[in-house]
Amino acid sequence: MRAPGLALSAAAVLAVEGIALVVFAVIELFGLGAGDAASLPTALALIVLTLIGAAALLAFAFGTRAGRSWARSGGVVFQVLAVAIALASLTVQPVVWPFVLGVGLPGLAGFVLLIATARAEGARAPGA
Numbered sequence: 001m002r003a004p005g006l007a008l009s010a011a012a013v014l015a016v017e018g019i020a021l022v023v024f025a026v027i028e029l030f031g032l033g034a035g036d037a038a039s040l041p042t043a044l045a046l047i048v049l050t051l052i053g054a055a056a057l058l059a060f061a062f063g064t065r066a067g068r069s070w071a072r073s074g075g076v077v078f079q080v081l082a083v084a085i086a087l088a089s090l091t092v093q094p095v096v097w098p099f100v101l102g103v104g105l106p107g108l109a110g111f112v113l114l115i116a117t118a119r120a121e122g123a124r125a126p127g128a
Contacts, residue, residue, distance in 0.1 A: 004117070004120060006113060006116050006117040006120055007064055007065060007067060007117045007120075007121075008065060009113050010064050010072070010075065010110060010113035010114045010116075010117045011061045011062070011064040011065040012061070013106055013109055013110040013113060014057050014058070014060050014061035014064060014075050014078075014110060015057070015058060015061035016106070017057050017078070017082070017106060017110065018054045018055070018056075018057030018058035018060075018061060019054075019058075021050055021051070021053055021054035021057060022051065022054045024050060025047050025050040025051050025054065028043070028046070028047050028050070029047055032044070032047070053078075056074065056078070057075075057078060059071070059074075060072075060074045060075040060078065061075075064114070064117065067121060069118070069121075072114050072117060072118050072121075075110065075114050076111060076114050076115070078107075078110075079107045079108070079110040079111035079114065080107075080111065081107075082103050082104065082106065082107025082110070083104055083107040083108055083111065085103055085107075086099075086100050086101075086103040086104030086107060087104070089103070
């Protein structure tokens with residue numbers, strides 16, 4: 001079964017977010033090698049957790065493309081967290097608008113696409 005366009009779009013947003021987290025973890029790893037970390041164990045833990053989050057986003061992307069509800073629901077959780085982080089970053093002065101927009105807009109777009117995908121899947125389900 002071919003995934004509908006909404007599911008492909010939602011999966012693409014999740015995949016791009018996952019790739020962005022991998023890139024961020026690699027940048028932090030290079031920073032760790034340059035001696036930029038105040039605490040080595042904390043820096044390593046954050047890098048590992050970032051990579052776990054990236055792996056989850058990529059798994060959700062593949063699952064969403066395949067039409068799996070567990071992937072959509074997991075993706076929605078990540079999108080809500082992204083929007084919450086973007087909104088919370090508005091309290092930091094001065095406001096770093098590239099961060100707010102770079103995290104918030106894809107989170108909002110992903111949320112809308114995942115909800116639309118779930119609704120479309122529900123409408124196509126037998127007995128709906």
